[in-house]
Amino acid sequence: MSNLPASTYLSGCAPLFLLLLLHLAFARPLFPLPSKTKNEEKRPIQTFRPYNIAHRGSNGEIPEETADAYLRAIEEGADFVETDILASKDGALICFHDVTLDDTTDIAKHKEFANRRRTYEVEWFNVTGWFVVDFTLEELKRLRVKQRFSFRDQQYNGMFSIITFEEFISIALDADRTVGIYPEIKDPVFINKHVRWADGKKFEDKFVDTLLKYGYKGQYMSDNWMKQPLFIQSFAPTSIVHVSKLIDSPKVFLIDDISVRTQDTNQSYWEITSDDYLAYIGKYVVGLGPWKDTIVPAAENYLMPPSDLVARAHAHNLQVHPYTYRNENQFLHFNFHQDPYAEYDFWINTVGVDGMFTDFTGTLHRYQELTSPHRKDETANSLLVKISQMISAYEGI
């Protein structure tokens, strides 16, 4: 601040005051809020290296599928934020992984719900607990989420509530760079058995309706897709086939462990990973999402020879996005020496996958930034240009 007398200062600032008044008059914010930034102005998602898919958000650090877990994942550099969509009793689509509330909420503390414990059949097995489908959205919103694993940070327990599919989408769209979403049509057989919507619509229909409402559309790598990247995932092939008539966004077929049969078509792992089946499902999906221990099986916590699933998938022009990568040493096979970066190195460089579902967005992002920060072909050129510029400057040319 100068030492001019006040009058001089004020008169010198007159034009500034005018500008300020104009700003206020038009009520435009001086800086555009993130949600108002046009998509074209946002930094696009990277597509030159495998996708960093924040599995249930940054749930290694913060309770899964909460707004904070997703915000942390975006902060840490996720390409996609991933979620599981289930439905409440009154048909609201919510972000939640288990069909029961027992493991990740404080439901057991709510005396008003004590009598709502049930036993239902879920994907061929009986499960007992407090089921999401027996609670209205308002009731679900009364609960508080907790960290699933005892060995992870417990300090956020009881702080956050369950969010809806729409809230999840808003988090992605409000980010200040382009962040893709990766929602799952979760347990559709079970949901459709327990929840009914008006107008004869099914779970899958409401799922797609929500996406269309927020402008998600376009085939993989299309302009529309690049603005609002999206993968739809499901373990249920019939759900995938059903939604493919409703939306052209890319879909991914999830594959469970070798002992698990598909919930809708009752098919075995061997059937759905056969060449014939891959050719069939390849008409509806752009990729597969297998459990990583089926791609490279392990014995006594050491990797065994890999199966040929990735090679065959790639031969069918299908991407492979395995799940799930976790930092804790109990999840790391000994080949990796308790080093999650060694695991990422193996899967990206030796196996050659196209994306990874990780509980530790930050770690994968760090690994990728340290080892593949820019496109190979661009970098050599840009560095050579830099060198020749430096040489020219030095020689005074």
Next chain:
Amino acid sequence: MPSLTGHISIIVLVLLFVESRASQGAPPGSQLDVNHKKPLQTFRPYNIAHRGSNGELPEETEAAYLRAIEEGADFIETDILSSKDGHLVCFHDVTLDATTDVANRTEFADRKRTYEVQGENMTGWFVVDFTLKELKSLRVKQRFSFRDQRYNGKYQIITFEEFILIALYAERIVGIYPEIKNPVFINQHVKWSNGKKFEDKFVETLLKYGYKGEYMSGDWLKQPLFIQSFAPTSLIYISNMTKSPKVFLIDDTTIPTQDTNQSYYEITSNAYLAFIRNYVIGIGPWKDTIVPPKDNYLGQPTDLVARAHALNLQVHPYTFRNENSYLHFNFHQDPYVEYEYWLNEIGVDGLFTDFTGSLHKYQEWTTPYPKKKKNAEALLHEIANMLKDDGYGA
């Protein structure tokens, strides 16, 4: 790639650069030929392989040290104790129970004892009650149940001399970081001829293999060495016998020194640090005393590192481990985040790690070459690496 042909002269320049570096790193005539081995890096904090690469292999075995060297260790670290017949061996605990199969050996069933060690009574099979031959008959096992068990029973305890030879036979310069371990206890239980003590035999071994020279001297760079101990009198005692750099280890805040019975607060006071600075070049504290944790989160850092650095003392904290049970939540179960914190925020000069490979990877990715040499040489390094990735040159 059409655009590259326009820069063909630059490519030639780069390849020549890469070539010349390659010939500098040519394999030496003899592995003991210290003049032609790739030298020790001294531009970034030291990667000290704590008990070898013991995250992967049973601690203090030849295999653990070879793995550590393979993985890029600057120094391999060991604890020196003594057998009943006065041979110096690489072993951490005074008892054999936790890391060997002694409990399964019927021939030694009657050798369990109870002795006082640093003020506490301890029961077990004590190293000092076994001759070297008997120790060699045992087999080492992995200390922690959650680490790889498949090498259990394969390896023996090695001697100090065997450890030194592992370092000297490496294809590049690898430093050693031996500890004068439990000297009070050893000198109580083991006697040598000519009135020599444990510390004398320790230094004799080093001198025998040509270890000498002050820190960063020509001799030191050829055979890098740090001597470490928790016992200040041992370090002072040997200071007349060797000019090699020494490091004063500092235990948890509740543990007094075994020889002088001084508290943590005494030995980390400015006065004491100034005193010990006459004999050592650095301190080796337990990391949770430098930054005490609370509820598995980092608390406020103490000023120990700043005060040590003010006295020109290096700081080499112990011990860094990958397993999430050892990582405070600030690090999100990511060992590299822990390295980043200690190297960049706290600014230590070396790290004792159970996972040599992880620290090496972290350092290679974040500080592959000296910072001063930014700009031209750094860019040329990067180009050379990229060309290497694409299959050209070196």
